[in-house]
Amino acid sequence: MSVTAAQGFTAAGIAAGIKANGNPDLALVVNNGPRLAAAGVFTSNRVKAAPVHWSEQVLRGGTVSAVVLNSGGANACTGPKGFQDTHATAEKVAQVLGGDSNAGEIAVASTGLIGVLLPMDKLLPGVETAAAALSADGGEAAAIAIKTTDTVHKTATASRAGWTVGGMAKGAGMLAPGLATMLVVITTDADLDSATLDKALRAATRTTFDRVDSDGCMSTNDTVLLLASGASGQVPAYEEFAEAVRTVCDDLARQLIGDAEGASKDIRIEVIGAASEDDAVEVGRSIARNNLLKCAIHGEDPNWGRVLSAIGTTEAGFDPDRLNVAINGIWVCRNGSVGEDRDLVSMKDREVRITADLANGSESAVIWANDLTADYVHENSAYSS
Amino acid sequence: MSVTAAQGFTAAGIAAGIKANGNPDLALVVNNGPRLAAAGVFTSNRVKAAPVHWSEQVLRGGTVSAVVLNSGGANACTGPKGFQDTHATAEKVAQVLGGDSNAGEIAVASTGLIGVLLPMDKLLPGVETAAAALSADGGEAAAIAIKTTDTVHKTATASRAGWTVGGMAKGAGMLAPGLATMLVVITTDADLDSATLDKALRAATRTTFDRVDSDGCMSTNDTVLLLASGASGQVPAYEEFAEAVRTVCDDLARQLIGDAEGASKDIRIEVIGAASEDDAVEVGRSIARNNLLKCAIHGEDPNWGRVLSAIGTTEAGFDPDRLNVAINGIWVCRNGSVGEDRDLVSMKDREVRITADLANGSESAVIWANDLTADYVHENSAYSS
Numbered sequence: 001m002s003v004t005a006a007q008g009f010t011a012a013g014i015a016a017g018i019k020a021n022g023n024p025d026l027a028l029v030v031n032n033g034p035r036l037a038a039a040g041v042f043t044s045n046r047v048k049a050a051p052v053h054w055s056e057q058v059l060r061g062g063t064v065s066a067v068v069l070n071s072g073g074a075n076a077c078t079g080p081k082g083f084q085d086t087h088a089t090a091e092k093v094a095q096v097l098g099g100d101s102n103a104g105e106i107a108v109a110s111t112g113l114i115g116v117l118l119p120m121d122k123l124l125p126g127v128e129t130a131a132a133a134l135s136a137d138g139g140e141a142a143a144i145a146i147k148t149t150d151t152v153h154k155t156a157t158a159s160r161a162g163w164t165v166g167g168m169a170k171g172a173g174m175l176a177p178g179l180a181t182m183l184v185v186i187t188t189d190a191d192l193d194s195a196t197l198d199k200a201l202r203a204a205t206r207t208t209f210d211r212v213d214s215d216g217c218m219s220t221n222d223t224v225l226l227l228a229s230g231a232s233g234q235v236p237a238y239e240e241f242a243e244a245v246r247t248v249c250d251d252l253a254r255q256l257i258g259d260a261e262g263a264s265k266d267i268r269i270e271v272i273g274a275a276s277e278d279d280a281v282e283v284g285r286s287i288a289r290n291n292l293l294k295c296a297i298h299g300e301d302p303n304w305g306r307v308l309s310a311i312g313t314t315e316a317g318f319d320p321d322r323l324n325v326a327i328n329g330i331w332v333c334r335n336g337s338v339g340e341d342r343d344l345v346s347m348k349d350r351e352v353r354i355t356a357d358l359a360n361g362s363e364s365a366v367i368w369a370n371d372l373t374a375d376y377v378h379e380n381s382a383y384s385s
Numbered sequence: 386m387s388v389t390a391a392q393g394f395t396a397a398g399i400a401a402g403i404k405a406n407g408n409p410d411l412a413l414v415v416n417n418g419p420r421l422a423a424a425g426v427f428t429s430n431r432v433k434a435a436p437v438h439w440s441e442q443v444l445r446g447g448t449v450s451a452v453v454l455n456s457g458g459a460n461a462c463t464g465p466k467g468f469q470d471t472h473a474t475a476e477k478v479a480q481v482l483g484g485d486s487n488a489g490e491i492a493v494a495s496t497g498l499i500g501v502l503l504p505m506d507k508l509l510p511g512v513e514t515a516a517a518a519l520s521a522d523g524g525e526a527a528a529i530a531i532k533t534t535d536t537v538h539k540t541a542t543a544s545r546a547g548w549t550v551g552g553m554a555k556g557a558g559m560l561a562p563g564l565a566t567m568l569v570v571i572t573t574d575a576d577l578d579s580a581t582l583d584k585a586l587r588a589a590t591r592t593t594f595d596r597v598d599s600d601g602c603m604s605t606n607d608t609v610l611l612l613a614s615g616a617s618g619q620v621p622a623y624e625e626f627a628e629a630v631r632t633v634c635d636d637l638a639r640q641l642i643g644d645a646e647g648a649s650k651d652i653r654i655e656v657i658g659a660a661s662e663d664d665a666v667e668v669g670r671s672i673a674r675n676n677l678l679k680c681a682i683h684g685e686d687p688n689w690g691r692v693l694s695a696i697g698t699t700e701a702g703f704d705p706d707r708l709n710v711a712i713n714g715i716w717v718c719r720n721g722s723v724g725e726d727r728d729l730v731s732m733k734d735r736e737v738r739i740t741a742d743l744a745n746g747s748e749s750a751v752i753w754a755n756d757l758t759a760d761y762v763h764e765n766s767a768y769s770s
Contacts, residue, residue, distance in 0.1 A: 045698055046698075046705055047693045047697030077693050077718065079706075115689060115718070216675075218697070218698050220694050220697065291761075295764075298766045299765075301766065303499075304462075305461065309430060312603070313603050321464075337463055338464070374763065376762075381683045
C-alpha cells in the first residue's frame with residue numbers, strides 16, 4: 001500500500017531523533033525507474049518554507065529520483081541557513097543512494113514548527129539509516145514517519161488493469177488549501193511523462209485537496225508530489241489515469257478532514273444553483289470558515305442563520321430572498337427565511353451535510369470542513385511553537 | 386451619560402418579555418429637537434435583517450425623531466412578515482410619541498437570534514411601557530436593554546465647549562465589521578445638519594468599528610446611528626466635531642473588543658511599513674482571523690510563524706524575506722526569519738500587541754481582535770439558535 005503499492009518504488013520511515021519524543025520522523029521514497037517522471041503542486045502561501053523553494057526548482061526539471069520528508073520541523077522562516085540545510089539534505093540523499101543520483105533530482109519536504117532550524121546533526125545520519133532501511137514494502141513506515149499531530153497515518157491506493165496509483169499524506173492542522181496544506185506523495189508504475197503527470201495532478205488536486213478547509217489556515221509547507229516509475233510498462237489513457245489519481249487524492253483528502261485537530265464533525269458543504277463554479281467555491285469556503293457556524297455544528301445546533309450570514313459576506317451572485325439551505329437533508333431555510341422545522345434535523349453523526357442553494361444557476365462545488373471545538377483550542381494553544 | 390449625555394434626548398430601557406429570562410430587552414431613544422438630523426451606517430453583509438432594510442430607508446431622509454431597539458431577536462431572515470413587524474414597530478412608536486411623529490422618521494434596530502420572528506404581542510405593548518419611562522437620564526437603562534451576550538453595557542461620552550457627543554453600544558459576538566457588527570446609537574446636541582453628521586460618522590467608523598475583528602463573523606444587523614438635537618445651540622467646526630465622534634466610536638469599539646465572547650486577550654495588531662492603507666488593513670485582518678494564531682495567543686505563546694503564514698495568504702505588497710514581526714515590543718522575527726529570543730516576550734497581560742512590519746512603505750493601520758478560547762466554543766455551541 002501507500003507509496004510502495006506501485007511497482008518500481010522503495011520506501012522507508014525511521015526515527016532520526018528530530019522529534020524529541022523519539023517517534024519516527026524521517027521518510028525516504030525512492031523511484032527505481034525505469035522512468036523518473038514527476039509533477040508537483042505547492043502551497044500558494046507567499047511565505048514558503050525552504051524545502052518548498054527547493055522542490056519547486058527540482059520539479060521544474062520533471063525528473064525526481066527520490067523524495068526525502070521529515071516531520072518535527074517545517075524549516076520555514078529559517079532564512080539562508082534553512083535553505084542551505086535543505087540543499088545539504090538533498091546532497092546527502094544523492095550521496096547515499098549513489099549511482100546516477102544527483103541532488104537536483106531529489107525533492108525535499110518538511111513539516112512541523114515554523115521558525116526553527118532543523119537539527120542537521122540528527123537529520124543527515126538519519127538519511128543514511130533510512131537508505132539502509134529502504135524496501136518494497138516500506139510505504140507504511142514512510143507514511144507513519146511524516147505524521148505530526150495526525151492521530152493516524154493516511155494511505156490510499158487505486159489499482160487498475162496492470163498499473164497502480166498509491167499515496168500517503170499527513171496533515172491535521174493549518175489545514176486549508178491553496179494548494180494542499182499538507183505533505184502528500186503519490187506514486188504510480190504507469191509509464192507516463194511528467195507533462196501528463198502534471199496535468200492529471202493539477203486536475204485532481206483542484207477538486208480534492210483544494211476543497212478542504214479544516215481551519216482556514218494555509219500552511220507554508222504544502223507539497224503534493226506525483227512520481228511515475230513506468231515499471232508496469234503500461235501506458236493508460238489520460239482520462240483513465242486522471243480518474244485513478246483523483247480517486248487517490250479524494251481518499252487522502254477525506255482522511256485529512258477525518259483526522260483534523262480536535263474535530264468532532266466532518267462537514268460536507270455543497271453549494272448548488274451557483275452562476276459559476278468560482279461562485280460556488282467562494283460561498284462554500286465562506287461557510288467553511290465561519291467560526292460561529294463551526295461552533296454551532298459542534299453543538300449539534302442546525303443554526304442556518306449563521307450559514308446565511310456567511311453567504312452574505314461573499315461577492316457571489318445571489319438574491320438574499322431566494323437562498324435555500326438544507327442541513328442533513330432538511331430544508332430549514334427557504335427563500336431566505338424560515339423553512340422546514342429545524343427540530344427535524346438530526347446531527348448525531350460525525351458527518352454533517354450542508355446544502356446551500358444560491359438559486360442563481362446550475363454550477364456547484366463541494367468543500368469539506370470541520371467543526372470548531374474546545375479540543376482544537378486546547379491543542380493549538382499548547383502546541384509549543 | 387450614554388445617549389442622554391447630550392441635551393435634547395430622552396431614553397428608556399425596559400423588559401418587554403421578548404427575552405425568556407425577563408431581562409431588559411427594549412430601548413427607546415427620542416430626539417426632542419429642536420433639530421432632528423441623523424446619519425447612519427449599516428452592515429455590508431448582503432443578507433440584511435428587516436430593521437436594517439427599514440432604517441436604511443429612514444436614514445435616506447436625514448431625519449430621525451426616535452430609535453427603537455430590541456434585543457432578544459434579530460428579525461433577520463424572517464421574510465415579508467419580519468419586515469411588516471419592523472414597520473408595525475415604527476408605527477407604534479410614532480403613535481405613542483404623538484405630536485408630529487411619523488413612522489418614516491423612526492429608526493428600528495434589532496439584535497439576537499437570526500431566523501426567528503419577534504413576539505409582537507410582547508414588543509408592541511413594550512413600546513408603550515418604554516415611552517412612559519422616557520427620561521433625560523434614561524441612557525443607562527437603554528444601554529442595558531440592548532445587551533445580548535454582552536457581560537457589561539457600553540457607553541461613552543465626549544464633552545466639549547458647550548456641546549456633547551455620547552453613545553451606547555452592544556456587541557459581543559458575530560463581531561467583525563463591514564461595517565459595524567453591532568448596534569450603536571450616538572447622540573449630540575451640536576447643531577449640525579445630516580450631511581455633516583454623515584461625513585463625521587463615516588470618517589469615524591472607518592477607523593474604529595470597521596477595524597474591529599473579534600471573530601471574523603459579520604452580522605446581518607449592524608447599525609450605527611448618529612442623532613443631533615441642536616439643543617446646545619452650538620455649531621462646532623467640522624474637524625472638532627469629527628474628532629469628538631471618533632473619540633466616542635473608538636471608546637465604544639474598544640469596549641466591544643474588551644467584552645467579546647469567551648475572550649481572554651485583546652489583541653492590538655498594528656501593521657506598519659505598508660505600501661497603502663488598504664494593504665495594511667488586509668494584512669491586519671488576515672492576522673486577526675487566523676484561528677491558529679488566536680489559539681496560540683490564548684496559550685500565551687509568541688508563535689510568530691503563524692503571523693507570517695497569515696501574512697503570506699494576502700495579496701498585499703511585501704517581500705517575504707524582509708518581513709519583521711514584534712510581539713509586545715520584542716522583534717521575534719526579522720527579515721522573515723528568527724529574530725530576538727522569543728523567551729523575552731511576556732504575554733501575561735490581557736492586551737497583546739503584535740506589530741507586523743511589511744518593510745514596503747510608510748502606511749499603517751490598527752486592527753483589534755480577540756483570542757480564540759474554549760469559552761468561545763462553549764458559548765457559541767450552546768447559544769441556542
